Structure formats: structure tokens, C-alpha cells
Amino acid sequence: MSEDTTVACRQVEITNSLGLHVRPAMKFVELASRFPCEVRVRHNDNEFNGKSLLELTMMAAECGTRLELVARGPDALAAIEALAELVSARFYEDEDGEPVEAAPPPEPGR
Amino acid sequence: MSPWTRRPRADAAGSPATPRRDQADFPGGSSSPGLNRWGPGMRPKATANPTTRPASRTMQVLQGIAISPGIAMGPVIVVDRSGLALPTRAIAEEGVTAELERLDRGLRDARQAAENDAIEARDRLGPQYAEILTAHGRMIADPTLQREARQRLENERISAEHAVLEVLEGYAARLEGYVGSHLAARAADVRDIQGRILSQLIGARPEPIQDVLASPMIVLAHDLTPSEAAGLDPRRVPGFATEAGGRASHTAIVAAxxxxxxxxxxxxxxxxxxNCRTVIIDGDQGLLILDPDEATQEHYRRLATERSERFAVLARQADRPDATLDGCTVELWGNIEFGGEVAACLELGAVGVGLFRTEFLFLNAQEPPGEDEQFAVYAAVVRSMAGRPVTIRTLDLGADKIAGYRPGTGPESNPALGLRSLRLSLRDPAIFRPQLRAMLRAATLGDVRVLFPLVSTLAELRAARTALEGVAGELRAEGHPIPERISVGIMVEVPAAALMADHLAKEVDFFSIGTNDLIQYTLAVDRTNETVAELYSAADPSVLKLITMVVEACRKQGIPATVCGTMGGEPLYAMLLLGLGIRQLSMPPHQLPEIKRVIRSIRLEDAQALAAEALSRPTAREVAELLDAALRQALVEPISGSADAVRPSASAGMVGQGAAS
Incomplete structure (x- = not known):
């Protein structure tokens, strides 16, 4: 496992109307932290730690922002898969940032 | 711990790093070598947020309430809202490993606390609020925060508190930069977790404010309790400003x-x-100036120099008799809290101590101070006054004073009207008797006068006198040479006492009018409550009427009445009080020179005319306007000719101490 240097990338777009505010960012961090691999988020030539709520908040990703997710290490592919799904599902929030009841809980894919 | 062991003027004397007080107040501006005294690393918050706003700082002038006169300028320390002070920024190299562990532990504990709060909030306030707290917990546990704080701690060798503070301030400032965006509001979240982590870190080792200061700094706090203020050392804390509080609070009295x-x-x-580097406290105008520009600093430096010159001149006139232009003599006395203030009383020409407050013996004490401990303190003051009278007031605890020791009672819903002051003493002989014994024993060494506070009724006065006589009898039986006659007086500070002054006057040797409480109780205004503080006015006609009644009762009975509240030391009221018939004023020693100046500049007949006019005015505002105009007119002349000029260094110890206002 420690030899695993898999790198996975995925382009995503923030589509929930409030952007990557605290609650979605927290969901992102929570999910990312379940994977042993490193998770980076690239935005405008800057790179942020996908497991840091502070850094993601500083990223100031509004609705429509395109991000590149990069995972490096064990479970990188699964991590990218799960995180991309979370983003495309608009973090399971509606237009007002209220949780969408029917949302399936995001699981670390395996 | 007895407050006397942390008596401000005593406990700093041995500190070699402590600059002289006058230097501490006036660093001399950024171009002066004086500023280097603080060193680049000694501004706890000034180095925060290094990534933004490096050079240009905008001056901000904030208006507050002036509670203690004088000017102070210098670097600043912000005391945490919880009342805990940040430790010194720099740490020793060998302490880094331990400090890193402390940082990790602090983050861990703060996260745990936030998560516990979140669980609690979920039940009580619902899931949405809980989610915010959960997010705060996550932010505290943030790997980036931990990494950056550790790096900063190691690289700069600073305490965990400052490492956290500086990292998070950087984030908060960047977030605030997103003006108009919801991100700007995230700055408050960052500050919230900052507070959580700091209180976790500081909570592990609370320290008195100034003990964490490596160099003199102006303290900014949400509020300071009287005992916190009492613990301040003017040489290490040349000035302070608070968000809360008001003019006649005990904190103000202590500061003065x-x-x-x-x-x-x-x-x-x-x-x-x-994030300020330098602030100015203008205790005359009630201003706090953040990051003053060079012109403003220059202005205040000049003001400070003028003040010290003026004070030096006034101090030299201290031993001239205090009389009006038309020959009416006025006795000026000193109010003191600490033995160390006797020197100032003598130097500035007080005829005696008109009010020796004893609360600070009791504040912060686990046990009430014993008879011998009190005797030692009183005796020292009586001896240093060398025969001049010393008026010692029995314990006046309660209301906004915090008592570490207060027996028997739970919290009171209305402490200002509750078991406080003489009521407490009468109720608890274990407090009252040792104090009376100590005072009477001190009376064998000089002219000691006993003053009972907060007397509301004749019955209370009689009960207090009975206790005093009982104790005196005991002491005589034990062989102490207690004087045959002890002068006994009461504070007139409850309207009931003023209204009954004619009867009370027959059973005491003197009255002391405590204007602060008298105003508070007459106008039903909590003087420390900033939302109603504006209703508190010494110029209110109702207060003047009560003072007139007291003066009249004294005149009939042939006993003196002293004014020992804040009013007595304010130039605006000195002339009025004189006109109302007061011939004794007692005040913090530093106010003596200015009041002497007022007394010597006016005529009794003018003061009497002023008082008559004031008594006819129906509102506080009209009285205040009248006084203001009268004072301006009376003091048009400059205080001294140039021949009398004295260099500021002649009274170096007093420079910038707000002496005269």
C-alpha cells in the first residue's frame, strides 16, 4: 500500500448556488479525510489541501467555479470518484443550502 | 493571596526590566531610540497577519468615556474577552518542544470542547446551530492550521497562543477582504475558533495581566474588574481602555x-x-486613538510635556495655604487605597487622609485579613502621615466590587440594595470586630478617625458605635492605650441619610459625603451600566438639594462635612461645593494641585452666587452649563508666570501620570 503512487485527476464544477460555503466544504473535507491518499484541489493555478476546511474556505469557490481534483496515493481513484460525485450532486443541498432529504449518504467507494 | 503582596507600586520595584514610568508613557515616536525599548518581538498582536497590510495603517479615533485623566502612548496588548491575558510572545529556545506539545494539546482539547458543545447544542438549539459548532470543531482540527501554527512556533520561537493567533488572524483578515461576500462573514467563525483555542491554551495557566508583559504595554480589554485594575502596575501598564464600563465605576476610581x-x-x-502597533489613551477627552499618525503623536507628546510642566508648577505650590481670593480657607484631603499613596498626599499638600479605603485588603483574599495583618497596614499609613489625621473607612464591599470572600449569602438579584458595606459588617462580627480592633490599635499611633460607610438609618449608626465601643473596652482591658475619644463619622451616600442628616449629625463627629453612591441611589442609576450611565450626573438638582441638607445639618450641629466622592476632585464642581458651604474636599492625591488652583482662583462670594443660581435650575443640563461657564470665567488667567517655569524632569515620577487635568 505504501508503494501506491496512483495519481487521479478530475475536473469538476461547483454548481450549487451558494458556492463552496462552509457546510459543503465540511462535507468535502469529511469525505476526503476518509481516504488515505492526499487530496489536492486546484483553482486558478493555486493548490489547496482538500482535507483542510480552512484552505477550502479561503479558496472562495463561487457557483460556476471549475476545480481540478487531484488525488495521490492509496485509494486515489476511489477518492476522486466519491468526491466528484459529491460535487456534482451539489453536496446534497438545495438552492437555499438546505439539505436534500432524499440524498444517499456519500460513501467511500471501494 | 493578599492584594498587598501584589500592591502595584511595591511589586514592580525590583524588576530591572521595568523602564521608568515617564519613559514608559512616552516612547518618543518611531524615530526615537525610546521605541526600541520594546523590541520588535514585544507587540503580541502587531505582528499578526504578516501577509497583508504591511505598512500603511489608518489612524482611528474612538470616543469613549474618560475615567482617569492623563495621556499614555505606546504598544498595545489586547486582553482576551474572557479576561485572560496572552502570555509573552517570545519563548526560550529550549521551551519549543514543550510548547509544541502544549499547542497540540490545546488544539485537541479545543476541538473536543467544540464537539461537546455541538452535541449539547443539537438537543437544545437544533441541528443547524450544532452544525456550525461542528464546523468549528473541524476547523480547529484543521491540518493546515496545525501545520502552520507549529511552523510559526518553531521558526519564530513564540508561544502557542501567539502562533495560533497570528495564523488565524491572517486567515481572518483575508476573509474580511472579500467585502460583500458571504466569505467576509467567515472571519467571525475564524475569530470564534481563535477564541476557543486561546481560552483552552490560556485556561491551562491563568496569569495576572501584567505578569505576562515583558515590557510596558497599554491594555485593551472588554472590561476590567476593580480588582483586576487594582492589580495593574502603572509602570508596566501605562494606560488602559475597555469596551464596557463607565465614569463612576470602581475601576475608574482605582485607575485614578x-x-x-x-x-x-x-x-x-x-x-x-x-492589529495596532501604537495606541494613544487620552484620559482627559476619553479618546482611544489607534495607530496615530506622526502629527497626532507629536501633538500628544507636546501635550504631555505641557502637562508635566504644569503639574510641576502646581506641585511646588503645594504647601501654600488653600484659600480663596477673599480669604476663605478650604481643607484639601487625600483619598487613598494603598499605603504607597501617602507619599503623594504629603508631597501635594493634603492636610490628611480623608478616605482610606480598606476593601483591597479583602479583595482576592480567601480568608478575611486578620487583625494583626490589618493593623500592620493601618499602622504604616498612620505612621507615615506623621500626626496628620487618617480617616479609615470600614469595609465597603458589595455592589460592583468583587469579593473573593463573602460569607453566608447566595447571589443577590439586586446587590446594590443588598447585603453590602456596613450592613455586611454588622451582620458578621468575624469581619467587623478584627477590623475595628485593628483600627483602634492604629489610633494609638496617631490621629485615626473611624468612618462607617453606607449608613441608612440612625439605628445602624448606633449599632456600629456600640460595636466600636465594645471593642474599645476590650482593648483597654487588654492594656492597649486606646485614646479616650475616637472621632467617628459616617458616609452620607444614601438619600435616607441625607434626609435624616439633622438627627444623624447629633451622634457623629463628622460627615463624609460619598457623592458616587449618593448620585446612584438618588437617581436610581447604576453607574457602571453604560446603557444608562448618561443619566448619572453630579449636576442633578436633586443631588445638590441633598448636599445642601447635609451642609445645613452640619452647620447647625457644628461638625464638618467633607465631600470625598469623585465630585470633590473635579474642578467643575469644586467651586459649586464651596458655594454650597463645603469647606473640606477629599480626592485622589493627583487631583489636589488642580483643585488647589481652582480654590485659589475664585472668590467665595462668586461661588455662593453660583451655588444659589445652580439650586434654582431645574435640570442637570442647565446646572452643568452654568458650572462650565463659571469655571471658564474663573480660570481665564494662566496658572503661572514664566519665572515660575519648571523643567518637566523636575517631577519625573509624575510625568504623564495624568496628574492635572
């Missing part, structure tokens, strides 16, 4: 006693002030 320029009631300022 310590001659620390201070401003209160500023409203929310700490967030704005925490």
Missing part, C-alpha cells in the same frame, strides 16, 4: 488612584485594535 490614564465604554473595539 493608580494614576493610570484610562478610557471606558468604547463599545466593540478589540477586533479593530488587535
Amino acid at each position: 488612584a493608580l494614576e493610570i490614564p484610562a478610557v471606558a465604554g468604547l463599545g466593540p473595539i478589540l477586533d479593530r485594535a488587535c
